[in-house]
Amino acid sequence: MIKNEIFFQNGDFFEDDIKWLYNAIFEQMQSGDIGYYNLVKGENIESIKSFAKEQRSVKNVVVIGIGGSSLGTKAVDELLCHSENRNDKNLIFFENVDPIEIEKNLKNLELEESLFIVISKSGGTIETTSHLKYLLSHFNISFESEKFRKHFCFITDCGSPLDKFGEDFSLKRFHIPLNVGGRFSILSAVGLLPLCILGYDIDKLLDGAKTLKDSFEAENQYELCQKALFYAKFAQTKPINVLFSYSSSFKAFNDWFVQLWAESLGKVNFDGNSVGLTPVGLIGSVDQHSFLQLIIEGAKDKNVTMIKVKDFGITTLIPDISLPHLQKTDFINSNTFTTLINAQCDATMQSLIDQDISVDLITIDTLDESSVGYMLFYYELLTSLVGIKLNIDTYNQPGVELGKIILQKKFEN
């Protein structure tokens, strides 16, 4: 179960606003232009499961991909890697074109024990193709070899250059629906394939997302709409959205959120104005000792969403030891660390509210595939809703093309 409570300053909206927003997004859903809404149906999931089954003897699951091709899988694995379902395979990412990272990744990486999943929606991402070239050379693999077909598979758009390359040499390929953008692709093969190989229950992941989608379609998600309207309304005066997640397991989830939010909502809108909301991902309680001071005393340009997990499935007690000279810390003795971290979340939230900062709280009962699927879809849906209200194309990223052109020109000269 996931609960969302809202403590906004001036955050009430008229029934008409909410109705308008529901209608606008239902229209987008029904148009068929945006594909991620349909991923919850799990089409083609059987082919993913059967391929995953064949990978039982694989020791290293190696994802070659960047941005939307890596962030979602990382997020889910970090949230759930302590769970029973997770097998002991290694998950390795060739992501950044950083020679130090590449060298670290290659340590103890044997071809025979590894499956390389090459992921690129466009099929031509320079980081990903460069890694692929490097690994082919490093392991001395020819395109025609059995080794290539056995240890490599591709996830890409149907008909992309990478897809055609794979087709030429009979590689196993999975397709990303053409109308699903990279940063909205975690519930496609992009995320489901590696996660399934790692032992996660991908049906449950989709079920969690579907639970939210059904509830939303039944117009039972007032808070989601309220948040979207609120963020859009105060985009000029409160342009920074902080996600304050109380568990270190959320680090990669925060990064996934930052990409989704920044790349979707930072746009020139249909009226020609630059708009956008700046995401900041924090981890509690750690960042109480860092960014919190700025939120409390700095310019009042931030909203904050707190996430807490009720039950981590681990009961770790703070023992009843009174340290000499430190008796003032005795108040926490005999409580669990879960109680402490969640009390810190509550106390920080209260201190924010006391400063008239708009806050909402997401409480997750337990971390499992179902709640994680729900959370992924929650943020995708919230992004779409804010995008509608900001009057932008939420799903493109024209701003990053210029750098790619400049890069290529540097080498052509």
Added chain:
Amino acid sequence: MIKNEIFFQNGDFFEDDIKWLYNAIFEQMQSGDIGYYNLVKGENIESIKSFAKEQRSVKNVVVIGIGGSSLGTKAVDELLCHSENRNDKNLIFFENVDPIEIEKNLKNLELEESLFIVISKSGGTIETTSHLKYLLSHFNISFESEKFRKHFCFITDCGSPLDKFGEDFSLKRFHIPLNVGGRFSILSAVGLLPLCILGYDIDKLLDGAKTLKDSFEAENQYELCQKALFYAKFAQTKPINVLFSYSSSFKAFNDWFVQLWAESLGKVNFDGNSVGLTPVGLIGSVDQHSFLQLIIEGAKDKNVTMIKVKDFGITTLIPDISLPHLQKTDFINSNTFTTLINAQCDATMQSLIDQDISVDLITIDTLDESSVGYMLFYYELLTSLVGIKLNIDTYNQPGVELGKIILQKKFEN
């Protein structure tokens, strides 16, 4: 060698402004109120080295600390862990009070192989004391035992509750100068002790910082002053400072910067106004696929500092392989990954400048103790300079106290 080039919009200042800023900070340095400036002298460094020498047989260096007690050590170790000096000891942090993180940390952690370094400036940090209690209970250690004295040491303010506790039971203790704040403490025992045990050359680390300090005191750091004046001048209209570091090794350094910047500069100033600059840490090229779109097309409320490393000490070639259907990526073949990542840095910077975004570029020749020491002091000094111009107390953090009081009250009821 480290070079800083500035490409600001309206970023020139009169000689008088620069002179004023130099004078203001020289006054602060000479007052003796702020201690971090003097850490470069390396007083008491011999006691750190001799204690570190005794830890040769230790396999796990375990830091129990949060915020300023952990971020700096993490930053330096991530930047340099690929270097020759780094020995093969494990570095483990008990930082967040997250039961999942605690469980992961305890895996294969044997007391006999470990040194626990408990770090808390105030001596009463609730996360740190809770971890300490837990570990004492977990390993069944009494205060009076030889085990406690052998496997634990404290780094804290002289006279703090933790210091007194250590004194009562004859534990090895190192002191943080009273006038050095936690987030400015990396070049005190807080950072130097664990880093020295891990094999790093801490003399060189201090030398790097001293190089910058000497150059600054000789008034040869125009760019630093220019940046500080620029950030302060545009604090209202460009309140977000992005640090875009082109290597995954900078992740923890970015986090260290975020704490330093947010907690130092997010303040109610001496005139009673809320001021502050919001730090964002990015990694290139990864975050070209994430946050970059927002910088380019979103609201023009951001400045960007790019960091690139000229030579990673590793030559990894992108092989001259032409992938079928992907010939358009051939332009990068036969170049090194270093050339690619740095060309991406240059291309992204050019695309930002083309959008009239104020940018500066820090070029580091090689990553070693000396350049890292320089970079740490660079950001500390920049923070102090901006703080002077913002008319704030850069060194306190009153905003986080309220949450601590609320937390304690929750348990007293």
